[in-house]
Amino acid sequence: MRTHIYNIVGLLAIFVVAITFSNVATAASPATTAKARWTAGVEAYAEGNYTAAVEAFEDVVDLGYATAEVYYNLGDAYFKLGQANTSHPFATGELGRSILNFSRALKLNPAMEDAAYNLDLARDYTNDTEPLPESFIKRMWHSLRDNMTSNGWAILSVVMLALTLLLVLVYLLASRIALRKTAFFVAIATALIFILSTALSLSQRTAQLSTERAVVVCNDTAPVHASPNSASKVVRQPSQGVIVDIVRGSDEWTEIAFADGEKGWIRNNTIERI
Amino acid sequence: MKHSTLLRFTLLLVAIFSTLTSWAQVSFTVAAPTPVAVGSPFRAEFSIDSEPDRGSFNAPAFEGFEVIAGPSVSTGHSVQWINGKQTSSYNCTYTFVLMPVEEGIFTIAPATISAGGKSYSTEPLKIEVIKEQGSSSSSSTGEKPSAEGSIGKDDVFIRLRLSDTDVYKGESIRASLVLYTRIDIANIESLEMPPFNDFWSQELSFDNAPSREEYNGRIYQTYKLAEYLLSPQRSGKLTIDPVKMEIIAQVVVQDSRSIDPIFGGRQIYNVPRSLSTAPTTIDVKEFPAGAPATFNGAVGSFTMKSTLPESSIMVNTAEQIEITISGSGNLKFITKPRLVMPESFEVYDAKVADNVKVSAAGTSGSITYTFPFVARSSGEFTIDPVAFTYFDPATAEYHTLATERFTLSVADDGTSVTSAPTVIGGGYGGQMKQLDRDIRYIATDAKLRNSRDMFILSPMYWLVVVVIVALFVVAYLVLRRRIVQNRNVVARRMKRADKVAVQRLRMAQRYMAEHNRHAFYEELLRAMWGYISDKFNIPVSNLTKETIREELYRRNVSAADAEQFCQIISRADEAQYAPSVEGDMGEVYGDAVDVISKIESVVKR
Known part of the structure; x- marks a missing residue:
């Protein structure tokens, strides 16, 4: 009877191990490919072969390993590729793609200072308008939020939760009144930080998951119409790389809002969601 | 009489002087308008500014002209005194009225005259005769x-x-x-x-x-x-x-x-x-294509001269490069040539000095640019040539003038850039210049992972939260008993001072039973001093009756109790060495227990 149970347990163990290993085997393949393509991209960029660098980093993204660094490098590679065409820089939409990828990098990691710098520099080449000023509280909230990713805030919130509960225990157990007092007030502070970081993490998650912003990606400029048909008036002519908000969309047209609040309809194939 | 001879003498002198001045330069010229029209008479005048010898004038043959009148002679003589300075002029003019007969270019041949024994002649004068169109000379x-x-x-x-x-x-x-x-x-x-x-x-x-x-x-x-x-x-x-x-x-x-x-x-x-x-x-016309990059719109014909400093200079010493552009052309519009100096050199604003004249022939002159600079660090530096390009409209070509490339060795005199007291700009020895902007370099290493997993609200997140809360609950439950015990410990500790006093009083009670007066009072005093010392955390050595009263008063113990406490101490002190009745010991003991319990009940709250 007992040996029988052992056999079953042994079989189960082998089965579990086999499944785990097969999973590891299939999962290892794209990971190593992505790593190889990443290295190839970095080398190609260093040699100045920006076409190859763009292809390599695009492959990494397609494999599902799209981190902020990959998008950042892709943005750099597109920018340099566009600049390499000295007679007509950014002739085939490289500026738009560069800005798209810098924006995506910042969306994943808002604290990525290099990406913010490059995005700012690349946007000098566009005819983007000045954004409407945000309210003070919103600006404060965003600047606080963008110090860390959603995951960073989530980890902080979990740590703060643990710390709060630990301090509650200290409060309950401490024999010295000074220690109990300290534990009590620090616990209130950590509890507040826990609530704040949870809120920031959730807010950052919403921002990171939203696809409400888009970048104009076209060869030169794309017409923005007053209504979703090509016969209507062209209200604006944004250049590639202009960042817009998406208001609503249809099969062929998307209503967009510019940074200064102006709205219009643009063809779907001339914008890319960030 | 005397006056008249003096006057005469003066007049003679004046006469001599006037003749001398008139001899100094005699000009004999001819003047006639040109061009003239056929059939319209004009005047030809021969004039001499000195008195001619009589009859010495010889008129030329006016070929191609008909002499209508002349010569008519007119003479003029004027003497001027201005501020005591005398000038005299003499003029004699022979005028002919001539009529051109046919068109062409004719020459009035030289006329001759003699004055003061010397003979003079006019320059030949060319006169153009044309036939006027339309109603001639109406x-x-x-x-x-x-x-x-x-x-x-x-x-x-x-x-x-x-x-x-x-x-x-x-x-x-x-x-x-x-x-x-x-x-x-x-x-x-x-x-x-x-x-x-x-x-x-x-x-x-x-x-x-x-x-x-x-x-x-x-x-x-x-x-x-x-x-x-x-x-x-x-x-x-x-x-x-x-x-x-x-x-x-x-x-x-x-x-x-x-x-x-x-x-x-x-x-x-x-x-x-x-x-x-x-x-x-x-x-x-626009300038032809292919202008060099250094061309800035200078048109004309120029030369460039440069004055360079010595090939070896000292650090932190003011030196200058002087560039002079001279020639003719649009000098007023030429822009300063660009001087590129090494980064460690401080170059100041160039001084521009121009010496430009505008005349009918155009603008000409020179412009001098003086570039002052100070080398802030020692070493060998190569100064790139300063180029100036101009367009020569005569040949329709661009010409570039350049100074020669030269090497400048800067010697250190011990006051290098860090120790120099006169570094301009302050701070860290002048701000670093941002030369150009470009995108930053790519990230070269990264942890590749599937990026779409967000920790917050994920099962892992909930698991972690649940584990933390569970740990807290378990820890609380386990430690709860200890918490309760701990509370008792705290309560005990609060009674500790009282307890020690009670122990000592008990000891004193034993001595009382043994009739050991000295030991009894010693123990009683120790109990009372020790109680205050423990209770209020004051070293025994620092305690006096006064401080005890103060401490008790601060803790809201009634003045009567405080007084009684001090009185017991006094009594015990006295009784310790003085013989006394036995009943005293019991009384003092009872009072001491009574007052300590009273104080205890007040202070504890």
């Missing part, structure tokens, strides 16, 4: 029926004469406004110059002597009214707007009704006239 003879209609359209007009109408941008053109007239002008009412749009213009000083000129087959008296140097500032067909002018012409009309026998009955009328030039178009 206006010059002066037979006019009416004042208004007498002035023909081409009797008086103005022209803007341009030295060139097909130029390069920046080249200079001389524009002169000339009044052509065959009639008398009484007055110039107004003269309005155009604004010369698209041109840089500079007014020139000019010689306003009238002259004669042939224009469209007719001879005019010409007067220069204005002269400008124009330099077109853009290419294309540039138009100079018409120049407008109002004049008053004087017309002499022979009145046919009342012919005055003496004065001829001529009347002079003033006729206002407005004149304007035709709009003038100038073709301004």
